[in-house]
Amino acid sequence: MRHTMRKRVWINKRPLFAFILIALIISGSTLWTLSGGDPNGEWVLVTEVVDGDTIYVGRGWRSTKVRLIGVDTPETVHPEKPVEFFGPEASEFTKKKLDGKKVRLESEPSNQYDAYGRLLAYVLLLDGTHFNAELIKQGYARVIAPFPFHRYEEFRSYEREARVKRLGLWAGKDICKEIIGNKRSKIYRIPGDAGCGRIKEENRVYFDTEEEAIKAGYRRAKK
Template sequence: MRRQIVQATVILMAGVLIGAILFGGNAKSVVDSTSATSSVAAAEIAAVAQPAVDTYPVVRVVDGDTLAVEMNGKSVKVRLIGLDTPETVDPRKPVQCFGKEASAKAKELLTGKSIRLEKDASQGEYDKYGRLLAYVYLPDGTLFNKYMIAEGYGHEYTYNLPYKYQKEFKAAEVRARTEKKGLWADGACAGT
């Protein structure tokens, strides 16, 4: 219904302007008298053209590649596609080199934020631990999974099948290694 009103308003205004021009009227006065209407119509057109994007508040950062968001009133664990950061919370493993730094960076960038999630049909919806598989976008639009790889906080990780951003993530890891960022820096993991 709203879309029809906006379309009708746009068509009506176009007709008024064309009529004013064709019949010798003062187009400027017509535009001035309808400027408020046109501003509202433009805003409504923009609202219709921009689909709503669902964002989810981060309720907990587990480590560098796992977090929990609030979704439909429930806490849902999310495992980031294409990223593997060194372990910090697996009770079967010791804390791995650069794991604390990766977790700290994830907490710094995600805690208290509302993020956008993107699923990837090639990966399925959930992993074997029941975690939702997704790409995470920060409020500024940064693809968090790729950022963590590019800054040397983790590795590109292909679990089973190629995924949507695999080439980009692999290239980001190559750059991080070449530039010796994060865990790739000389001596970053010397003591472990």
């Protein structure tokens, strides 16, 4: 008799156990949605795309601003600069590929944040695509190196290929898309200047910043 009663008590508790299990599953799903990524922090959710090279992701219960390493897309939201050529297209490409998607972030150990407090990262998609590299390959971004990073040479090779194919922001024939100096005249031009199409490839020198060009003995072209 006692054995039978114990069995009945166990049977009566089974619905309660099932209810608790379902509740845990639902709460876990809610935690994923609110945190923007899994509890282990391996993946994060892109919650907002600012422009072609800057996004917000959910990390834990907070939102983090992320600046993509090594890439610079044309400006679209800078408070002191006009919308640049191919900027809207670059922003739309990033939004289409990343907005609302789960991505993996990887950083350079020696440089994890920039001067504005933004997390510096490489962005990898679920299918393994390296998004930073993809921006350069398709002509949506130029390479920028405010600090050394281990993919620099790789990114520069992608940029050269995109430039030769005249993809995206490299489509214009005479408008400068980056800082280019002329070895013969020792004059450099910046993005938006005219005249780069007339500089022969063997005379071209590419700079990441104007300061770098000036230190190398070049002067800015007259407008």
